[in-house]
Amino acid sequence: MKSLVDCIHCYLKQAVSCMEMINVPDEKKVEVLYSLMDFIKTLEPSASPAYNSSLVLLKTYEFINNSDPYYEAKKSSNKLALELYPKLKEKVSRASDALYEALKASVAGNVIDLGIQRDFNIDKELEHAFDFGFWIDDYPLLREKIERGKNVVVIGDNAGEIVFDKILVEILNEIGKSVYYIVKAGPVLNDATKEDAEEVSMSKIANVIESGAALLGIPKDFVSEQVKNLISTADVIISKGQANFETVDDFEDVQANVFYLLKIKCEYLAKKLKFKQGSLVLINGEKLKERKEKYLLK
Structure with missing residues (x-):
């Protein structure tokens, strides 16, 4: 993009x-x-x-002269999310469709974005996610692909948010899926790194893979060959947050298997792609491509 x-x-x-x-x-x-x-x-x-x-x-x-100005903020975000984790995991586990509720919990964590929006109310975001769900909802297609496949790649986003992703990964594990979780290779903004994955025990439930670059998103020209191969061969790719939304579309051949999971925060992008600003979106890559061709490329 x-x-x-x-x-x-x-x-x-x-x-x-x-x-x-x-x-x-x-x-x-x-x-x-x-x-x-x-x-x-x-x-x-x-x-x-x-x-x-x-x-x-x-x-x-x-x-x-500071290589990681968000270091303390990331620690605080992880701590806050870990405090919420037990109650949230229990709520998801009790649901009739735990996978669907886990996706809602995961996207609610996307509000922890200290780069643009430093003020957030995570309790309010969780309530909104569970009550209203997704404005664009390709869950039936995602569920079908997950049931047919074996390997799921989750492309992580922020620290703190990674704890909410844990619930999603745990549910995927429970239904027999192998999960690979991609983090940044070094500090950039408040994005999750391997240190965050270890701190919140994501590394105990998923194969945590560094992207190969300390850059926002998954820029195809800069990530490792391992990450390129993972994305190219995965049965399902769940792409978290806006930076991944802006870069994973470069992997054109796999968009049918990509599902973008994010909150629409960017006002200009919302106008261009006819999204509802502030809404939660779960959209398949092929459908996103059609939307871009219809609106963004005019």
């Missing part, structure tokens, strides 16, 4: 959020933002928003 005009102010907004994580003084923030404005001029407009955002974030890290 190519970058859009409105992506530019989000690059800067993420940079501000990043600096606020470690209390960078206002004078330094202004200096960094002016430097980033010059840097943004060099970005390739045809690249994905996730890739360009990654470059801006990594440049910000250089300017503030």
Whole structure:
């Protein structure tokens, strides 16, 4: 997915959020933002928003001399989610369709996005997910593919959110599926890394695989051959969050097996693709491709 005009102010907004994580003084923030404005001029407009955002974030890290400004925030997010986990797991396990409820729990965790929206109410998001479900809902197709397949790849997103993904992985394990869970190879924004996977015990229930890059999303040209092969051969791929939404579509040959699971946070993207902003979406890759061809490419 190519970058859009409105992506530019989000690059800067993420940079501000990043600096606020470690209390960078206002004078330094202004200096960094002016430097980033010059840097943004060099970005390739045809690249994905996730890739360009990654470059801006990594440049910000250089300017503030901190390779992981979200480190403490990620720890706090994991702690919060782990406190909610027992009650949430019990609720999902009691449901008549535990897999469906686990998907709702997983997408509710997508609200833990400290790059753009630092204020969130996870209890409210969980309640909304369970009560209202998905605005676009391709669950019947996903269920069918999971039942027929053996291997499921879950492409993770944020720290904290990874705990809610644990419930989904556990349900997949219970129905006999082998699960591979992809995390980032290094710190970028508040995305989950192998350290987070070990901290929340995801590594005990899934094959945790590093993406091969400390970049947002799964940019095909930069991830490892192992990850490319996993995505190419998996029976089902569940792609979490917007950065993966913006990059996994580069794996064109497997879109029939990809299911994007996210909350629509981007106002401009919602308008372009005719999504309801703030809604929860579970959409198959082929259907997303049709939607992009109909609306985004006009």
